[in-house]
Amino acid sequence: MLAMNFRGPYRVRAAHKPDPCIEHPDDAVVRVLRSCICGSDLHLYHGLVPDTRIGTTFGHEFVGEVVDIGPGVRRLKKGDRVLVPFNIFCGSCFFCRRELFGNCHDTNPEATAVGGIYGYSHTAGGYDGGQAQLVRVPRADVGPTLIPPQMDLDDAVLLTDALPTGYQAAEMGDISEGDTVVVFGAGPIGIFAAKCAWLFGAGRVIVVDHIEERLEFVHRYAQCEVLNFRGVHDMAITIKRMTDGLGADVCIDAVGCEASGSFLQRLTGVKMKLQAGAATALHWAINSVRKGGNISIVGVYGPTFNAVPIGNAVNKGLTLRMNQASVKRHLPRLIEHIEAGHIEPRRIITHRIPLEEVADAYHLFSNKLDGCIKTVLIPPGVSV
Known part of the structure; x- marks a missing residue:
């Protein structure tokens, strides 16, 4: 697959990596339809986050289509379109039971504070992110949320973070x-x-x-x-x-x-x-x-x-x-606000850029060029 690849501070590129696969029974693999560059990604890009390793794929804001599921997944099926909260959480630990999903105690080996986060260095669990064609989604029965049929994908991707x-x-x-x-x-x-x-x-x-x-x-x-x-x-x-x-x-x-x-x-x-x-x-x-x-x-x-x-x-x-946002807790209310027309998230998107041009996208977003507010990356083969 094609994926964003971190080569060091201020150095990213699109490169081919092995496709992700099911590693645990509760995993899913999602084909990415939209991913975003977040301001938090710039902290990684600028070399400010410890233990950001060469070869990492960033991206904690993404939506996509389920293409594979592990034997333990019960709530998703192949073909489902999902938005995936940036928090990776178990749903059952002390903190998740209190809806502090960003503080999950079971999804980050370095869990002194934050739970797992997609594409956010090994201090947040070492998970690859969604600035790619495919992404492995752990705890797939807990985090991913079905995208309402009438919802625009550009609105949905902004609900992930x-x-x-x-x-x-x-x-x-x-x-x-x-x-x-x-x-x-x-x-x-x-x-x-x-x-x-x-x-x-x-x-x-x-x-x-x-x-x-x-x-x-x-x-x-x-x-x-x-x-x-x-x-x-x-x-x-x-x-x-x-x-x-x-x-x-x-x-x-x-x-x-x-x-x-x-x-x-x-x-x-x-x-x-x-x-x-x-x-x-x-x-x-x-x-x-x-x-x-x-x-x-x-x-x-x-x-x-x-x-x-x-x-x-x-x-x-x-x-x-x-705190880190507990995305899953807010989704029902925010979906209501979008459906009622109170908020139009997609209006903040200023740039839609092919994943192949991810290096240029980071340069543009980092330097706030061309009136850039929010950048969405479109993987190959996905229509805008």
């Missing part, structure tokens, strides 16, 4: 009716977080970024206010001036470890790797929220040290919530 993560970002903010919500980051997750904040009762939504095309898009798509941080001297003071001197009720960090904005954070966290990323957006969130406010963190950071102003959070009496 981006939309549920944005939705959970808003949910973890514990938004009350009329709250002011500030979202740091106008990438796909931030865009969906802003859109979903209204569903939880927000009275005002402000999105912060520095890429004008993305700010213009989220302003239209999520009907929100926007703020370009390039024109801001002090983020906390600016947000307080916009909120009667108090600060936002809820701040969402939808950026993570490669944030722009602070030279020192970027130098120590991205260039020198002395921290687990540049926590600029998290600093802004803690300092811009009001006393007694809520912080929701869905931006991805590394598993090691980060210098964050925890003293400010304590003294302000903040509530911080964070």
Whole structure:
């Protein structure tokens, strides 16, 4: 099969690899119909995630058609079209029983924190991902969800990570009716977080970024206010001036470890790797929220040290919530929202690129060229 192949930082290519096969009775093999490049994939691409091995295939956002199943699979059959949550989870461990599917204890040998994730290095279990023609799907009776017959595949693929993560970002903010919500980051997750904040009762939504095309898009798509941080001297003071001197009720960090904005954070966290990323957006969130406010963190950071102003959070009496999205938990509600026309996920897709051109796709997405917001990869032989 043809698959994305990691050759080292900033070096990926399309290459032929052996087809995946059934390795365990509860496996399925899925022919990929759509896969996405996620902002989290860029952390791998840029060499920031430990134990990302040469030859790995990335891709934790994909949908496809079941072509083979193991003898233990009961809920799927060949020919089923499925969306596959990025979490690989068992469904029965202590954490899965509490619907913390991103924290499954049985699908990652390195399960100190996160469960298994497709295509996300050996720190997340070493599973190959879906930027390929075929992918092995473990625990196939638990994770994959049948795509409703009337649903567009472009909507379905965004239900595997981006939309549920944005939705959970808003949910973890514990938004009350009329709250002011500030979202740091106008990438796909931030865009969906802003859109979903209204569903939880927000009275005002402000999105912060520095890429004008993305700010213009989220302003239209999520009907929100926007703020370009390039024109801001002090983020906390600016947000307080916009909120009667108090600060936002809820701040969402939808950026993570490669944030722009602070030279020192970027130098120590991205260039020198002395921290687990540049926590600029998290600093802004803690300092811009009001006393007694809520912080929701869905931006991805590394598993090691980060210098964050925890003293400010304590003294302000903040509530911080964070986690990998439990995709499966959100799917029934999000499918309802899509079917009712409340959210059109596919509108954020700006580029559809053949899998054969994956190197160019990563370059374009990484450098935010050509107005790129979300890139979908189309495997050979699959119609757009």
